[in-house]
Amino acid sequence: MEMFNAKVTGVQGWVPDYVLTNQELETMVDTTDEWILSRTGIVERRLLKGEGKGTSDMAVEAVSRLLEKTGTSKEEVDLVVFATVTPDMVMPDTANTLCDKLGLKNAFGFDLKAACSGFIYAVTTASQFVKTGMYKKVVVVGADKMSSIIDYEDRATCIIFGDGAGAILLEPTKEETGFVDAVLKGDGSGRQYLYIKAGGSKMEITPEAIANKDHKVFQDGRPVFKAAVKGMANAIKEVLAKNGLTKDDVSWIIPHQANKRIISSVAQQLDFPMEKVTVNIHKYGNTTAATIPLCMWEWEPKFKKGDYIILTAFGGGFTCGAVLLKWGY
Ligand code: UT7
Numbered sequence: 485m486e487m488f489n490a491k492v493t494g495v496q497g498w499v500p501d502y503v504l505t506n507q508e509l510e511t512m513v514d515t516t517d518e519w520i521l522s523r524t525g526i527v528e529r530r531l532l533k534g535e536g537k538g539t540s541d542m543a544v545e546a547v548s549r550l551l552e553k554t555g556t557s558k559e560e561v562d563l564v565v566f567a568t569v570t571p572d573m574v575m576p577d578t579a580n581t582l583c584d585k586l587g588l589k590n591a592f593g594f595d596l597k598a599a600c601s602g603f604i605y606a607v608t609t610a611s612q613f614v615k616t617g618m619y620k621k622v623v624v625v626g627a628d629k630m631s632s633i634i635d636y637e638d639r640a641t642c643i644i645f646g647d648g649a650g651a652i653l654l655e656p657t658k659e660e661t662g663f664v665d666a667v668l669k670g671d672g673s674g675r676q677y678l679y680i681k682a683g684g685s686k687m688e689i690t691p692e693a694i695a696n697k698d699h700k701v702f703q704d705g706r707p708v709f710k711a712a713v714k715g716m717a718n719a720i721k722e723v724l725a726k727n728g729l730t731k732d733d734v735s736w737i738i739p740h741q742a743n744k745r746i747i748s749s750v751a752q753q754l755d756f757p758m759e760k761v762t763v764n765i766h767k768y769g770n771t772t773a774a775t776i777p778l779c780m781w782e783w784e785p786k787f788k789k790g791d792y793i794i795l796t797a798f799g800g801g802f803t804c805g806a807v808l809l810k811w812g813y
Pocket of ligand 1: 514515516519520523524600639640643704705706708709712741742743746770772798799800
């Protein structure tokens with residue numbers, strides 16, 4: 485079998501217009517702008533408003549622009565791997581809906597759920613299809629409408645999350661660029677700290693569940709915080725060691741945007757300069773599967789061919805990991 489490298493050939497993001505500021509949150513729950521900013525680094529986040537609008541609607545905006553930007557015709561797309569925890573519906577997969585809405589007639593797609601690590605799991609999965617030569621144009625989406633699963637009376641979670649979408653295109657190349665390696669981890673014992681109790685097969689969304697807010701996100705922040713710093717720092721060290729590289733070989737670290745303090749602690753643990761770490765959490769908050777592609781989109785003009793770039797994430801599950809890329813343009 486002829487093998488290829490899976491090169492990123494384009495990046496695109498999209499965020500909704502509505503801006504939920506810390507000041508507006510002050511009127512909704514018992515919180516302050518000062519608390520939110522000092523504990524998380526978040527100033528504002530975007531929310532998708534509109535009756536009947538779901539995650540696929542944001543993905544349509546991101547992917548249609550990605551195809552236009554990369555000169556890719558709709559017929560050429562083979563596969564869509566869609567990372568999300570907020571699918572339009574429990575079934576069918578949002579990837580299918582996206583393909584239909586965009587007219588990607590020759591593509592198939594599936595959703596991939598790994599909480600905030602969804603995008604790095606999806607990039608790793610999608611890259612394997614490209615490396616084997618099985619598919620040539622693969623779109624990886626990370627998109628979440630977190631506002632649909634957040635309790636806006638819970639100050640511990642509603643200040644953190646936002647809505648957004650990002651997407652990348654992966655294509656085969658014989659060049660030494662693209663997806664290099666990944667270290668992906670999972671620890672199911674962490675599931676007690678970050679979850680949505682109802683709406684799965686274990687507990688239906690009954691009137692009682694709604695009254696208890698069991699259909700909304702629960703998070704015990706402190707243990708997640710500690711595990712996130714350790715998890716991302718270790719995954720980065722491991723992927724570098726596995727590939728005979730050191731932190732000095734890395735041009736950019738693109739971390740999941742969950743908390744500014746988590747991001748700086750990871751950089752500190754690695755003794756890595758913050759100037760080479762992408763941070764946009766102040767603008768968008770935590771958009772779950774979308775944080776990494778939104779950062780890639782914003783920093784794309786700064787990336788140079790041959791740059792080693794690390795994507796790293798931690799999330800509910802616990803899920804965690806680091807992806808090593810060699811930038812191709
Ligand atoms: O992306 C998926 C993975 N998720 C994460 O990585 C998130 C990880 N966790 C975090 O980022 C942080 O733990 C939070 C931002 C969620 C919370 O920050 P913290 O510094 O860990 O605060 P805490 O939960 O320990 O709460 C400290 C205090 C508590 O009051 P007492 O018990 O000390 O009196 C909370 O009740 O702050 C209180 N508090 C708030 N006060 C004002 C919690 N939320 C708020 C709020 N405004 N919004």
